[in-house]
Structures are given as structure tokens and as C-alpha cells.
Amino acid sequence: MSNRVKIYSTAVCPICDKTKTLLTKWNIAYEEIRIDEDHTGLREMAKITNGARTVPQITIDGNWIGGFSELTELHMEGTLDDLMAT
DSSP states (O other), X not given: OOOSEXXXXXXXXXXXXXXXXXXXHTTOOEXXXXXXXXXXXXXXXXXXXXXXXXXXXXXXXXXXXXXXXXXXXXXXXXXXXXXXXX
């Protein structure tokens, strides 16, 4: 079974690193898609996010939730726990 959380990132993205650190701290497994190395992943990210050009972009169960700010907001609201519990 694949991880429910995907993070689209690049090698030179400090916010991507911060996002991955937080997910690890919260014990949330994730799959990283490096769009600077994976052109299929870049096309997939563009389709899911309606053309977003910044990273990180995060999906849970294939649903786009946004980037780092949206992830931390979901966590602070308790919604992230609800999403991961289902």
C-alpha cells in the first residue's frame, strides 16, 4: 500500500525540508515526489493542483490540501488528525 500523503518537492527547497521534518515529527508517513527529477511527477502535480508552480504541494489520499501553511493550519485546527484517522 502506498503512503496516503504525497509531497511534491525539489532538492533546493527549505520549506519542503521543513514540511518533511514536521510530517516525520507527527509520525505521518509520506511519499516524496521530486519534481525537479521526475517529469511525470511534475505533470501529476500540475494536474492535481490546477497548475501550481511552487513547492511543496501536498496531497492526502489524492486530494490536494495545499502547501506548508495549509498543512500546519490543518494540524493546528485538529483537522489533519481527523483526515489521517479515516
